[in-house]
Amino acid sequence: MSKKRRMGQPLEVEKAKNWRKTLIRIWQYLDVYRGQLFLVLFTVLASSGLGLLGPYLIGKTIDKYIAENNGNTFIFILVMIACVYFFFSLTSFMQSYWMIGIGQKTVFTMRKQLFNQLHKLPIKFFDKRQHGELMSRLTNDIDNVSQTLNTSVIQLSSSVMTLVGTITVMLILSPLLTLITMFVVPIMYFGMKWITNRTGRLFKEQQKHLGDLNGFIQETIAGQTIVKTFSQEEKIIADFTEKNERLRDAGYWAQVYSGFIPKLMNMLNNLNFAVIAGAGGILALKGYVSIGTIVVFTEYSRQFTRPLNELANQFNTLLSAVAGAERVFEILDEQEEKDSESSRKIDYIEGEIEFTDVSFSYDQEGQEQTIKHISFRVKPGETLALVGPTGAGKTTIINLLARFYETSSGEILIDGMDIQTIQRNNLRSHMGFVLQDAYLFQGTIRENIRYGKLDASDKEVEEAAKIANAHSFIMKLPNQYDTLLKQDGSGISQGQRQLLSIARAMLSNPSLLILDEATSNIDTITEMKIQEALFRLMEGRTSVVIAHRLNTIQNADQILVLDQGKLIEKGTHTSLLEQRGFYYDLFHSQIHEGVGS
Ligand SMILES: Nc1ncnc2c1ncn2[C@@H]1O[C@H](COP(=O)(O)OP(=O)(O)OP(=O)(O)O)[C@@H](O)[C@H]1O
Numbered sequence: 001m002s003k004k005r006r007m008g009q010p011l012e013v014e015k016a017k018n019w020r021k022t023l024i025r026i027w028q029y030l031d032v033y034r035g036q037l038f039l040v041l042f043t044v045l046a047s048s049g050l051g052l053l054g055p056y057l058i059g060k061t062i063d064k065y066i067a068e069n070n071g072n073t074f075i076f077i078l079v080m081i082a083c084v085y086f087f088f089s090l091t092s093f094m095q096s097y098w099m100i101g102i103g104q105k106t107v108f109t110m111r112k113q114l115f116n117q118l119h120k121l122p123i124k125f126f127d128k129r130q131h132g133e134l135m136s137r138l139t140n141d142i143d144n145v146s147q148t149l150n151t152s153v154i155q156l157s158s159s160v161m162t163l164v165g166t167i168t169v170m171l172i173l174s175p176l177l178t179l180i181t182m183f184v185v186p187i188m189y190f191g192m193k194w195i196t197n198r199t200g201r202l203f204k205e206q207q208k209h210l211g212d213l214n215g216f217i218q219e220t221i222a223g224q225t226i227v228k229t230f231s232q233e234e235k236i237i238a239d240f241t242e243k244n245e246r247l248r249d250a251g252y253w254a255q256v257y258s259g260f261i262p263k264l265m266n267m268l269n270n271l272n273f274a275v276i277a278g279a280g281g282i283l284a285l286k287g288y289v290s291i292g293t294i295v296v297f298t299e300y301s302r303q304f305t306r307p308l309n310e311l312a313n314q315f316n317t318l319l320s321a322v323a324g325a326e327r328v329f330e331i332l333d334e335q336e337e338k339d340s341e342s343s344r345k346i347d348y349i350e351g352e353i354e355f356t357d358v359s360f361s362y363d364q365e366g367q368e369q370t371i372k373h374i375s376f377r378v379k380p381g382e383t384l385a386l387v388g389p390t391g392a393g394k395t396t397i398i399n400l401l402a403r404f405y406e407t408s409s410g411e412i413l414i415d416g417m418d419i420q421t422i423q424r425n426n427l428r429s430h431m432g433f434v435l436q437d438a439y440l441f442q443g444t445i446r447e448n449i450r451y452g453k454l455d456a457s458d459k460e461v462e463e464a465a466k467i468a469n470a471h472s473f474i475m476k477l478p479n480q481y482d483t484l485l486k487q488d489g490s491g492i493s494q495g496q497r498q499l500l501s502i503a504r505a506m507l508s509n510p511s512l513l514i515l516d517e518a519t520s521n522i523d524t525i526t527e528m529k530i531q532e533a534l535f536r537l538m539e540g541r542t543s544v545v546i547a548h549r550l551n552t553i554q555n556a557d558q559i560l561v562l563d564q565g566k567l568i569e570k571g572t573h574t575s576l577l578e579q580r581g582f583y584y585d586l587f588h589s590q591i592h593e594g595v596g597s
Pocket residue numbers: 127362363370388389390391392393394395396397
């Protein structure tokens with residue numbers, strides 16, 4: 001479909017309904033500040049009234065001065081005009097002051113709710129979304145709502161009040177001239193309708209493309225090393241240009257159409273002015289109205305189109321804010337990860353794990369099973385190793401054990417309890433994770449280790465680091481435990497990150513340990529340190545190890561060999577070698593590649 005035709009489409013009724021719902025929802029946020037809103041509306045009413053009084057007094061001055069040459073009244077009216085405009089400014093200032101306060105508090109709440117919600121959503125929610133796009137909702141979309149609240153509420157109410165007031169005064173002054181002024185209204189109405197039909201959808205598109213672009217930028221910055229390693233600079237620049245173009249087009253047309261509004265208004269304003277001046281002049285010559293009335297009228301006719309103009313402009317801003325708010329509410333309405341009412345907390349676990357006929361699929365329809373009818377049992381304190389080619393389902397088993405995802409069928413038991421009956425946070429609090437990508441936060445080394453147990457003392461942190469073989473390298477850093485790590489922990493080596501991650505797990509003292517071995521190249525000495533630290537960490541705990549190098553799991557109590565989601569072999573290192581099956585081949589292929597030796 002061509003761009004022109006798409007733009008010609010009227011807004012669908014469904015969307016209009018959604019907007020109404022969104023506006024009601026925004027109003028619910030504002031409702032909390034009802035008292036302050038009342039103050040705002042009161043000052044808006046006052047400033048609108050004062051705004052109307054100004055021209056009226058000017059008209060009076062002209063009539064008094066020119067017609068009656070009454071000096072005293074003239075001075076009195078001048079003082080009155082000065083007072084009116086002073087209070088007009090004061091009330092205008094106060095309304096902005098209060099409204100900005102309400103707006104900021106409202107978006108503060110919205111931002112907080114959105115952030116909290118993001119952390120309550122299940123991992124599967126993030127699978128399908130770009131992180132930058134989500135960030136865009138937290139920043140750009142919320143900003144949009146904020147800006148609208150700061151200005152639009154005042155302008156909308158002020159415009160309505162000024163409009164009603166102006167028409168009333170105009171009618172009192174001269175019904176005939178008022179009628180003449182009104183000829184612009186139908187032109188305005190149809191002109192505005194034509195424009196807003198187009199801008200609504202375009203603003204929504206603009207927000208969407210902005211989100212996409214932000215997501216892309218965030219991803220490419222985070223993946224800089226990969227981009228450079230694979231010399232993909234040109235490709236990502238091309239992709240970026242495409243997204244940027246889409247944003248430009250949506251933004252361009254949204255601005256072009258909304259830019260028509262002030263132009264249209266200006267034109268009608270000038271036309272109106274000319275008509276009033278002409279018709280008013282004739283009426284004045286015939287003695288139906290005074291000169292002062294015509295001056296006042298031209299001023300009022302401006303005041304009459306101004307609120308209409310503002311209403312139209314604000315309508316556009318409002319549309320853009322509604323588009324932003326809709327994207328925020330969409331996330332707030334996502335189903336959060338909730339524990340059932342009956343789920344319980346457990347204080348202590350022995351560490352027995354049992355999978356009984358567990359199957360699982362990442363897609364909702366369950367078309368492609370990632371885990372197929374898997375059963376095994378691990379006794380407390382034992383080490384279970386998961387091996388298999390890439391994509392076999394090893395990480396998925398861990399995801400299910402930690403309840404990042406729920407099984408499609410079968411049961412997972414810990415100490416004989418179905419994990420679905422245990423609160424997720426409580427379950428995870430008994431688990432320690434040392435993952436391949438040891439995520440470190442911006443902060444000191446101490447803070448990063450303390451993440452494992454927030455109330456740990458400095459001494460405990462250092463003890464954990466010592467057991468994890470991290471103490472010696474930390475002491476060589478410029479500020480030792482107070483060394484500041486960059487946001488992604490990029491100031492230290494991969495191996496050192498692993499050691500910190502082990503220290504963190506050590507500090508949390510979990511009953512169940514989940515280890516995802518690092519596959520990347522780490523120097524032999526650091527590797528030995530990591531192995532030693534891991535053995536210490538695993539002592540006396542049930543451990544589930546995703547093993548990439550088979551030499552590290554030769555002492556495991558049980559090894560599960562997975563392939564395409566199926567458990568194909570099970571046993572100890574020796575028994576599996578004796579079977580001369582998949583494990584045997586895998587082990588020997590690694591020896592030949594020099595990985596397993
Ligand atoms: N979030 C997800 N959504 C959809 N499919 C997924 C998701 N995560 C993994 N998969 C798919 O599930 C299968 C098993 O993946 P899993 O990560 O469990 O394998 P793995 O054995 O841990 O592999 P590796 O050794 O490469 O880490 C793969 O085909 C993978 O593409």
